[in-house]
Amino acid sequence: MTDDTPFQNFFGADATGSLAGLAVGDPRDRLTWRPLFWFNLLRLGSAGLLLSLSLMQPPLKPLGVSAPQLYRLTAAIYLLSALLGLVALALRWPRFNLQVTLLVAADVAAITVLTHASGGLVSGLGILLVTVVAGGGLLVSGRLAFLYAALASLAVLGESLYRVNVAALAPTYTQAGLLGTTCFAAAGMAFEMARRVRRSTLLASDRQQEALALVRLNDEIIQRMQTGVLIIDAARRIRLANGSAARLLGRRLWPASRLPEVAPHVDQALTSWRAGREPRPAGPNDAYVPRFAPLGSGQSADVLIFLDDTAILNQQAQLLKLAALGRLVASIAHQVRNPLGAISHAAQLLGEEARLDADQQQLVSILLRQSERVNRIIEEVLALGRPQRVETELLELAPWLEQVIDAFCAGHAVAREAVALHADAGVVTRCTPGQLQQVIENLLDNALRHAAGAAWPRVTVRARQSASRDRPLIEVEDRGPGVPLAKREQLFEPFYTDRADGTGLGLFMARELCAANQAHIEYYEPTTGGAGFRIVLADRRRRQLT
Secondary structure, three states, X not given: OOOOOOOOOOOOOOHXXXXXXXXXXXXXXXXOHHHHHHHHHHHHHHHHHHHHHHOOOOOOOOOOOOOHHHXXXXXXXXXXXXXXXXXHHHHOOOOHHHHHHHHXXXXXXHHHHHHHHOOOHHHOHHHHHHHHHHHHHHHOOOOHHHHHXXXXXXXXXXXXXXXXXXXXXXXXXXXXXXXXXHHHHHXXXXXXXXXXXXXXXXXXXXXXXXXXXXXXXXXXXXXXXXXXXXXXXXXXXXEXXXXXXXXXXXXXXXXXXXXXXXXXXXXXXXXXXXXXXXOOOOOOOOOEEEEEEEEOOOOOOEEEEEEEEHHHHHHHHHHHHHHHHHXXXXXXXXXXXXXXXXXXXXXXXXXXXXXXXHHHHHHHHHHHHHHHHHHHHHHHHHHHHOOOOOOXXXXXXXXXXXXXXXXXXXXXXXXXXXXXXXXXXXOEEEEOHHHHHHHHHHHHHHHHHHOOOOOOOOEEEEEEEOOOOOOEEXXXXXXXXXXXXXXXXXXXXXXXXXXXXXXXXXXXXXXXXXXXXXXXXXXXXXXXXXXXXXXXXXXXXOOOOX
C-alpha cells in the first residue's frame, strides 16, 4: 500500500498478501519446484568445484589421477548438465518426477565416471552418490528414492566390475557393497523425512488457508459494520480504517493521514480521553459519537476508535420513545373515549328533541362537532402511538413519487395538474415505503390547503441527490403565504396548529416517521416564496433497525 492509494479494506491492501506471501502460490510448489531449484544450485556448485579443482596447477590429488582428460571432460559435461537443469526448471519441462529422475541419473553417471577417473572408490568421490540419492529422495514422492539408490548401487558395482575385468585392477567389491548399502539407507531416511515434511507442510498450508479465510471474514464483517472503525498510532496517524469511518467523516481516508487534519473533533475527544476527562457530548448535528479503546498499555500504544452513527442511535431512541408513547396513549384513550362516546351519544339524543329552539339546536351542533374533533384527535394519537414496524427496502424515488402523487390526487379529488413533480432518475433510498408515503401525503395535504387559490402548479415536489452525493432529498414546496419566522420553531411540536379544525399532529407524526427511518424533515423558505419542507432520506448503504 502506498501513500497515494486510499484504504481499500480494513486490514490494508496487502494484509492478506503478507500471509499469502508465505505460501508463494500453490503449496505444492513448496514441496516440488522450489526445493528442486536449491537441488540444481547444489549440482551447479558441485560440478563447478570439481572442475575448478582439477584445473589447479599442480592438480589436486586424487582428482583425475588415473585419467585427467576424462575427468576434466566429464566435469565440464556435468557442469553443462547442471546449467541445463536450471533451464528445464525455469520451463518446468518435463514434468517434475521425470525431471528429478533424469537429473539424478545424470549425477550418478557423472560421479561414477569422475570416481573411476580418480582411481576408483578409494578416491572418496563415491560418497557424493549418497548426497545425490538423499537429495533426490527428498524431492520425489513414493518409492522413487529406492530406485535412485538402486541406480547408484548398480553404477558403483559396474565401475568395480570394469576395474577388475577390463582394466585388470584390484577389486573394490567391499567398498562398493558398503557404499551401496549406505545409498539405500540414505534413500530410506530420505523417504521417511520427505513423508513427514510433506504431511507437516500440507497441515501448515491448511492452517494458513484457515487463517487467510478468517482474515477475509473479519475484513468483510468490519467493512459491513455501520460503526466506523479507526486505528490510530502514537503519532495520531490513521493506520487502518473501514468504509463506514470514511462515510461518517465525509471524506476519503488515506494511509498515514493525520487525525487532527481529517477529524479535528475526534482528535480533541481523543486528547480528552487520554487525559482522563470526559469527551464533549455529541451535539444534535453531529453525525457520529466517538468511543475509544487502547490497544496495549502506555501512551505509545495504538488506539482503536469507534464512530457510532448518531442516526442509528437516534433511531433506537425514537423506537423506544414511540413504544413508551404507545403504552401511554392506549391508557389515555381508554380513559377518554368512553366518556366522549357517552357525551356524543347524549348530544345526538338531545338534538332529536322537537322542543329545542334554534339557539339550543346550534349549541347541540357545536357539541357534536367538537366531540367529533376530539375523537379525531384521539384516533390520530392512537395511530401515532401504535408500534411502527420498520421494514426497509431499496426504493427508487422518481417512479414511486409519481404513483404516490397520482393516488393522492385521485383520492382527494385534486386535479393532477395542481402538483408538479421534478425527480432525478436513479435516486435511490432505503426506507419503509408505507411510512414515507404517509409523510408525503401529509405534506401534500398541508401544501394544497395553504396554497388554495394560488397559480398552478400550486405544489411542486422535487427528488434529487444531495450535493455530497450520499443522501437523497425530497422537497415539497407550495405557493402559499409561507410560515412566519416566529412560528417556525413550533411547526413540529405536537398539537400546534393554526387551523380551527386541525389537530396539530400531522407534522409531528411526519417527523417521528422520518426519524424511525433514519431520515429527518426540516422547514426551509423557497427562493420563489411560499413554504418548503425537505426530507433528508437515509443513505442507501445504511442498514436500519427493524
